[in-house]
Amino acid sequence: MKKEKIELIKDGKRLDGRGFEELREIKIEIDVLKRADGSCYFELGNNKALAAVYGPREIHPRHLQNEKTAVVVYNYNMAPFSATDRKRPGPDRRSVEISKASRCALDPVILKEYYPKTTINVYVELLQSDAGTRTAAINAASIALAAAGIPMRDLVSSIAVGKIDGEVVLDLNAVEDNHGEADMPVAMIARTNTITMLQMDGRFTKDEFEVGMKLAEKACHEIYELQRAALIAKYSESVNANVNVNVNTGRGEE
Ligand code: CDP
Numbered sequence: 001m002k003k004e005k006i007e008l009i010k011d012g013k014r015l016d017g018r019g020f021e022e023l024r025e026i027k028i029e030i031d032v033l034k035r036a037d038g039s040c041y042f043e044l045g046n047n048k049a050l051a052a053v054y055g056p057r058e059i060h061p062r063h064l065q066n067e068k069t070a071v072v073v074y075n076y077n078m079a080p081f082s083a084t085d086r087k088r089p090g091p092d093r094r095s096v097e098i099s100k101a102s103r104c105a106l107d108p109v110i111l112k113e114y115y116p117k118t119t120i121n122v123y124v125e126l127l128q129s130d131a132g133t134r135t136a137a138i139n140a141a142s143i144a145l146a147a148a149g150i151p152m153r154d155l156v157s158s159i160a161v162g163k164i165d166g167e168v169v170l171d172l173n174a175v176e177d178n179h180g181e182a183d184m185p186v187a188m189i190a191r192t193n194t195i196t197m198l199q200m201d202g203r204f205t206k207d208e209f210e211v212g213m214k215l216a217e218k219a220c221h222e223i224y225e226l227q228r229a230a231l232i233a234k235y236s237e238s239v240n241a242n243v244n245v246n247v248n249t250g251r252g253e254e
Pocket of ligand 1: 084085087094129130131133134174
């Protein structure tokens with residue numbers, strides 16, 4: 001079906017007021033779920049992603065065990081109320097494909113060889129969606145894995161770039177995704193500039209692809225710093241809390 005043509009850039013700005021190279025606002029909260037080993041709530045503009053990590057734990061049924069490494073299982077799910085039109089509950093082709101690509105994006109940083117015969121389950125629920133949900137989900141999952149204490153080589157950071165009205169732009173929202181010419185989600189280990197996921201819907205020229213990759217790389221570095229800062233803030237908060245507990249206990253014994 002032919003898409004309706006709408007003007008996505010006016011006076012050099014996008015419809016939501018952003019410049020071409022501007023990220024949407026990001027909010028991060030760690031350990032928001034009590035039962036999970038690690039969890040993270042991640043907002044990217046109007047996308048709201050909640051990631052929960054369980055494991056390493058025994059794998060059932062046993063024939064799914066790997067003698068040498070842990071098996072990582074990634075579940076991406078859009079809640080029925082997350083989209084403008086109610087989304088049919090349960091897995092579909094899109095969520096199965098996104099789950100597989102996202103697992104592969106995170107796989108290279110997880111030290112799976114430390115936990116043979118176990119499973120590490122990563123669940124990401126999208127509570128609200130506005131394009132770029134798989135990237136928000138990967139960012140959330142990466143932090144939740146670290147918060148769960150899963151040994152990792154590094155964090156993975158993710159963002160999409162795309163083309164609207166002939167311009168290469170960063171971090172498309174849903175209107176831009178629906179009416180634009182291309183959308184390219186990328187995941188990276190920012191510190192080493194290693195690409196762990198690259199998908200593309202639509203068309204870029206080679207030059208546009210290169211401009212897009214540069215934008216994605218810069219944004220992944222920014223996201224990495226935010227992920228790291230959130231983990232450090234959380235970790236120092238717990239260390240300080242433990243210090244207070246120890247101090248209080250000590251005084252009580254005097
Ligand atoms: O969200 P992401 O960009 O990673 O994936 P997409 O397949 O390109 O979907 C773009 C957007 O379309 C989603 O973020 C949702 O806002 C919307 N969508 C929807 O409303 N219902 C679906 N079943 C799938 C996508």
